[in-house]
Structure formats: C-alpha cells, structure tokens
Amino acid sequence: MEPADVLTFGESMGSFRHAGLLRMGGSAQLCLAGAESNVAIGLSRLGHTTRWAGRLGQDEIGAFALRQLRAEGVLTDAVSHDEHRPTGLMLLEQRTAELARVQYYRAGSAGSALTVDLIRPAVAAGARILHLTGITPALSDSAAETVLWAARAARDAGILVSFDVNFRAKLWTVEQAAQTLPAIAACADVVIASEDELALAVPEANDGEAAAAAALAVQGVGQVIIKRGADGATGWSDGQPHHVAAHQVVVRDTVGAGDAFTAGYLSGLLDGLDVPARLERGATLGAFAVGYPGDWEALPTRAELRLREQQSGTTVR
Numbered sequence: 001m002e003p004a005d006v007l008t009f010g011e012s013m014g015s016f017r018h019a020g021l022l023r024m025g026g027s028a029q030l031c032l033a034g035a036e037s038n039v040a041i042g043l044s045r046l047g048h049t050t051r052w053a054g055r056l057g058q059d060e061i062g063a064f065a066l067r068q069l070r071a072e073g074v075l076t077d078a079v080s081h082d083e084h085r086p087t088g089l090m091l092l093e094q095r096t097a098e099l100a101r102v103q104y105y106r107a108g109s110a111g112s113a114l115t116v117d118l119i120r121p122a123v124a125a126g127a128r129i130l131h132l133t134g135i136t137p138a139l140s141d142s143a144a145e146t147v148l149w150a151a152r153a154a155r156d157a158g159i160l161v162s163f164d165v166n167f168r169a170k171l172w173t174v175e176q177a178a179q180t181l182p183a184i185a186a187c188a189d190v191v192i193a194s195e196d197e198l199a200l201a202v203p204e205a206n207d208g209e210a211a212a213a214a215a216l217a218v219q220g221v222g223q224v225i226i227k228r229g230a231d232g233a234t235g236w237s238d239g240q241p242h243h244v245a246a247h248q249v250v251v252r253d254t255v256g257a258g259d260a261f262t263a264g265y266l267s268g269l270l271d272g273l274d275v276p277a278r279l280e281r282g283a284t285l286g287a288f289a290v291g292y293p294g295d296w297e298a299l300p301t302r303a304e305l306r307l308r309e310q311q312s313g314t315t316v317r
C-alpha cells in the first residue's frame with residue numbers, strides 16, 4: 001500500500017432513504033452512509049487521495065458500499081470482509097426539511113468487529129492525516145480499542161490525527177461516551193465537535209470553549225473546531241478564536257452536513273490554508289451538502305468550489 005493524504009476507518013452502511021413516514025410504506029432509495037466514508041468521499045472529490053479501511057459483510061450491501069467508494073476514487077485496498085456478520089443498515093425518514101429520523105440495524109455487524117490487526121497495515125502504510133470519529137468506538141469494545149490504538153500509533157508516527165466527536169445517542173449513553181472519548185481526543189491534533197458534544201471529550205468544556213481549547217492545547221491538540229450548524233463554525237488555534245458564518249442556502253437535507261464541513265476543513269489543512277480559510281472551505285462544503293438530498297452526493301469537485309459565489313438563481317451555461 002502506498003501512503004494516502006487521508007486515512008480513515010469506521011462503519012459504512014447501506015442507508016434506505018424514505019421520503020415520507022416509514023410506517024406508511026412505499027419506496028425507498030438505497031444509498032451509502034457512514035461518517036468516515038462521507039469525509040473520505042468529500043476529500044476525494046477535491047482531489048486528495050483517501051483510503052477507507054473499514055470492515056464489510058460478504059453480502060450485497062457490502063458489495064454496494066465497496067462499489068460506491070471505488071466509484072468516488074476512495075482507496076479500498078485495506079478493506080476487510082466478514083463472512084459471518086452482515087453489513088450494517090440504517091433506515092432514514094425525512095420528517096421535515098431540517099429534521100430526519102434514523103433507525104439503526106448495526107448490532108453485531110461486520111463494522112462492529114474491527115480489530116487492531118485489521119487496521120494495522122493501513123496505519124503502517126502512512127498518511128498525512130488519520131481521521132477518526134466518536135461513532136466507531138460506540139460500536140463495540142474491540143472497535144473502541146482499535147480507534148484508541150490507531151490514534152496513538154499515528155501520533156507516534158508523526159501522522160496528524162483528526163477526531164470528530166460525532167456523538168450518537170442511539171449507540172451509547174452520554175456516560176459511556178464520556179468514559180471513552182477523552183482519551184482519544186487527547187491523542188488528536190485537531191478535535192472537531194458540535195457545541196453540545198465538546199464536553200463529552202473535554203470535561204473542561206463546562207467552563208467554556210476557551211477553557212476546553214486551553215485544556216486540549218496542554219495535551220498537544222493544536223486546533224479545536226466547533227460546528228454550529230446554521231450559525232457557522234469557530235476554530236480555536238493558539239488560544240485565539242476564528243469564526244465563519246454559514247452560507248445562506250435553501251435547506252433540503254441536513255444529514256451529512258457536519259461530515260461535509262469536516263472534509264472541507266481538512267482539505268484546507270492539506271492545502272496549507274490558514275484556520276479562517278479552512279473554516280470557510282468547510283462552510284462551503286456544508287452549504288453544498290444541505291442544498292441537496294443525500295449524505296455526500298452533492299459534494300463539489302475542486303473546480304466547483306467557486307459555484308457558491310454565483311448569484312442565487314444563476315444558470316451556469
């Protein structure tokens with residue numbers, strides 16, 4: 001395996017998206033979902049080399065996930081397959097334009113069977129950035145052990161570690177998350193969280209964002225990024241906050257917006273942009289994500305980044 005710009009791993013799933021209430025039946029569209037693969041695809045579309053090293057079932061949903069990743073240019077040479085466990089599933093119903101509801105079917109899935117030995121070759125191959133989320137450690141004890149090992153191994157190898165807290169209440173409790181996530185955050189160079197997630201990874205967040213950023217800085221975390229949705233985002237670096245406003249767009253689907261922002265921020269980091277410019281690129285990708293249904297389908301290529309500068313209602317001919 002050759003080194004990639006970004007290495008990530010976690011659980012990618014089949015997502016059945018339903019336009020109305022699930023209880024009413026009707027047709028649904030099969031899509032690829034997964035926070036880490038969303039970020040990998042977003043970065044790949046911007047021209048960065050990305051590798052996703054998760055575990056899939058030896059089934060049709062797993063084959064679909066692998067096909068989608070490869071079609072988006074994501075390296076899958078470190079993907080492992082499980083003959084006994086299925087690929088995870090989720091059912092998504094869009095209750096309103098800004099509210100979706102999800103049902104998970106991922107207990108005992110292939111993705112929950114991640115181990116250190118399965119991920120070790122991908123980490124050894126190297127990357128400029130290792131991107132992790134707080135979703136994967138919620139899947140199983142072995143997955144939590146793998147995430148923490150990868151964060152420590154990457155940091156020891158000089159690989160920048162990005163960690164998005166991404167708390168999922170349907171996977172574990174606040175108390176369980178708070179026992180696991182701080183150790184991972186302490187190994188990161190970049191910690192990303194929404195306003196209500198930060199305290200799960202940094203107890204000092206109860207005293208404010210500045211206190212949280214200072215506490216993480218003592219542990220070697222150089223950047224703390226707060227995602228605020230429609231209120232934009234704030235990045236703390238060297239004790240100073242930088243804020244960017246969200247782009248004003250018609251919101252059609254908020255699922256995947258946070259992952260899109262993360263992909264944009266990491267792209268800016270890879271390109272050597274300063275923190276405000278990274279935040280701006282993150283906000284741009286977030287605007288693309290919410291303007292069209294899907295976790296990642298509307299994310300832009302590098303050539304399309306400037307489309308957001310066009311006047312509303314413009315047709316590019």
